[in-house]
Amino acid sequence: MALAARHLEANGIPTVVFGCARDIxxxxxxxxxxxxxxxxxxxxxxxxxxxxxxxxxxxxxxLLESARAPITVTTPHRWGPDExxxxxxxxxxxxxxxxxxxxxxxxxxxxxxxxxxGGDV
Amino acid sequence: MDYVRYIDKTREYYAGExxxxxxxxxxxxxIPFTPLPKPLAQCRVGLVTTSEVxxxxxxxxxxxxxxxxxxxYALPTATPTEKLxxxxxxxxxxxxxxxxxxxxxxxxxLREYADQARIRDLAPRFQVVYSQYSQRKTMEVDAPKIxxxxxxxxxxxxxxxxx
Numbered sequence: 001m002a003l004a005a006r007h008l009e010a011n012g013i014p015t016v017v018f019g020c021a022r023d024i025x026x027x028x029x030x031x032x033x034x035x036x037x038x039x040x041x042x043x044x045x046x047x048x049x050x051x052x053x054x055x056x057x058x059x060x061x062x063l064l065e066s067a068r069a070p071i072t073v074t075t076p077h078r079w080g081p082d083e084x085x086x087x088x089x090x091x092x093x094x095x096x097x098x099x100x101x102x103x104x105x106x107x108x109x110x111x112x113x114x115x116x117x118g119g120d121v
Numbered sequence: 122m123d124y125v126r127y128i129d130k131t132r133e134y135y136a137g138e139x140x141x142x143x144x145x146x147x148x149x150x151x152i153p154f155t156p157l158p159k160p161l162a163q164c165r166v167g168l169v170t171t172s173e174v175x176x177x178x179x180x181x182x183x184x185x186x187x188x189x190x191x192x193x194y195a196l197p198t199a200t201p202t203e204k205l206x207x208x209x210x211x212x213x214x215x216x217x218x219x220x221x222x223x224x225x226x227x228x229x230x231l232r233e234y235a236d237q238a239r240i241r242d243l244a245p246r247f248q249v250v251y252s253q254y255s256q257r258k259t260m261e262v263d264a265p266k267i268x269x270x271x272x273x274x275x276x277x278x279x280x281x282x283x284x
Contacts, residue, residue, distance in 0.1 A: 057231060
């Protein structure tokens with residue numbers, strides 16, 4: 001996603017990226033980033049929380065107008081009082097992908113390598 | 122509690138799963154930056170998402186199993202939100218859900234801002250890009266395709282959502 005944003009910026013389209021993985025987006029580097037400190041999945045607000053979604057999207061629109069150089073802003077919202085999800089994610093207790101999804105991912109990755117080695121991608 | 126360092130977390134997690142070679146996340150020293158060319162109220166907004174959204178009742182953009190080189194695609198923004206869904210599996214399934222499209226593809230929220238004249242309007246299509254195995258493919262194939270389609274749609278500014 002950050003790579004696509006960079007390509008658009010480099011070709012004259014201003015961008016704002018919404019995301020929850022701050023280190024990954026900043027490691028790549030994008031022009032305008034609205035960071036929500038949430039579990040991965042809902043970069044524009046909690047499901048069915050319309051007022052939060054409206055506020056977060058509005059913060060991104062503000063940033064399109066105000067930014068003069070690359071910048072990250074953090075939304076003021078918290079996921080909840082319990083932040084143990086930050087410790088639990090990507091652990092054996094909570095594997096990121098299910099067994100099925102992992103196998104599918106690995107099969108597609110291998111198929112992609114085959115296409116690549118054949119010069120098809 | 123401070124925010125999650127996913128680069129470190131995933132490196133440790135996948136090393137523990139027996140993967141010897143850590144993923145190299147994309148990194149650049151420079152950051153391209155384009156200033157807003159005109160007032161936001163005069164800008165057409167284009168959406169880009171990694172949410173792998175598809176339309177209920179229509180063939181998916183990708184063959185679930187076989188399509189390894191998943192190209193970026195576009196869907197009509199006018200598609201009723203209740204007809205959009207995702208089968209994306211890469212999110213924190215213990216803490217949340219992707220059942221509300223607006224939480225990662227804010228079509229209705231942006232339309233509200235268009236109604237208030239905060240933005241001019243939404244582009245007729247939104248763009249979907251797969252989180253590729255290959256950064257090269259994202260940069261050399263998908264991103265140029267998205268740029269081309271956004272130019273065709275007269276997009277002035279882009280809103281990107283990383284699920």
